[in-house]
Amino acid sequence: MLSIIIPVFNEEKYLPLLLKHIRKVSSGNIAEIIVVDGGSTDNTLLIAKNAPEVKLLISEKGRAIQMNTGAKKASSEILYFLHADSLPPKDFDGLILKEINKGNKAGCFMMKFDKKHWWLNLVSQFTRVNHISCRGGDQSLFITKQLFEEIGGFDESYRVYEDNEIIKRLYQKNQFTVIKKWLITSARLYKRMGIWNTQLLFLQIYWKRRFGASAEELYMHYYKRVNS
Template sequence: MISIIIPVYNEEDQLPKLLRHLEASSSGKISEIIVVDGGSIDNTAAIVKDHPKVLYIPSEKGRAVQMNTGAKIASSEILYFLHADSIPPENFDSLIVEEIQNGNKAGCFQMKFDKDHWWLNLMGYFTKVNHISCRGGDQSLFVNRELFNELKGFDENYRVYEDNEFIKRLYDTGNFIVIKSWITTSARLYDKMGVWNTQRLFLEIYWKKRRGASAKELYNHYYKRVNS
């Protein structure tokens, strides 16, 4: 069985669609859905409370903190971390369980955007490749609890790039698989900043990390650009 952990902050627009999809598209292998809220000031909490089967947990803001908080209370041996604006494929839970049973302790799905743009389509195509340079949090992440605990979860120093930092440690263990089914994620940041400005920002963050930038430096650079 799978525990789904969804970190949120002001997701009143995206969350209802996701929760309906999870209910309609799963094949009965979900033990719980845990929504970990980093202090939303919109109707996110009320939306979750309208779903009696979904557990609502308040948390300090920051996806790494929120995901670790959800993992601590999760009851299943398979943890599935999912962003609120990413919609997994049909029968995603069965696909994940099958990989775990085949001995793959961690992995994600191929990803495509909900926006038709040649560059975004090309980026989605490369998520088929099982290499760390092709990974990101919007592809979602499943991991065996034992391995998650062994790696001590997400590094809470990171307020951006937290998914990539943890996935890099998973790759270092030799445990990662890409499931050949498509998860669809929102291109809302690309719509807000423009495709090329957004891509430039991601490349800047990537190279800053490669050159040894601290978690705080990455955070400051990201939010300076996003809010400018």
């Protein structure tokens, strides 16, 4: 059994779709769905409260903080971190358990976007490759609770790039696999900012991190461009 942990902030559009999707495609191996809200001002809280399968937690805003909060309250020995706008494949819970039973303690799914564009299609194909440069949080993350605690969970100093940071530590421990099934994620940032502006932003964040930028510098660079 696994615990699904979903960090949310103003996700009234996507959270109902995700919960419905989980009900439809899971194979009965879910111990709980933990939704961790970071101060939503829309109907996200009401949606979570009215979903009988959801355990709602309130947290300080910040995905790393929210996901750590969820992990601390999780009852299962397998954690599955999932963004509200990402839809995992059919039998995702069974597929994760299969990998755990094979000795793979952490990993993700391949990822496609919900928008058709040749560049996004190309980017999606790279997620087949089990290399750190092809990873990102929208692909979701499963990990044993023991390994999660061993590496110290998410680094809460990161307000962006927190998924990549923890995945880097997992690759350093040779503990990462890619399940060859497609997860579908929203291209909402690409739609809002444009394909090339968004891709440029991600490349800038990646290289800034490679050259030693701090977590705060990454945050300031990201939000300056997203909110401009």
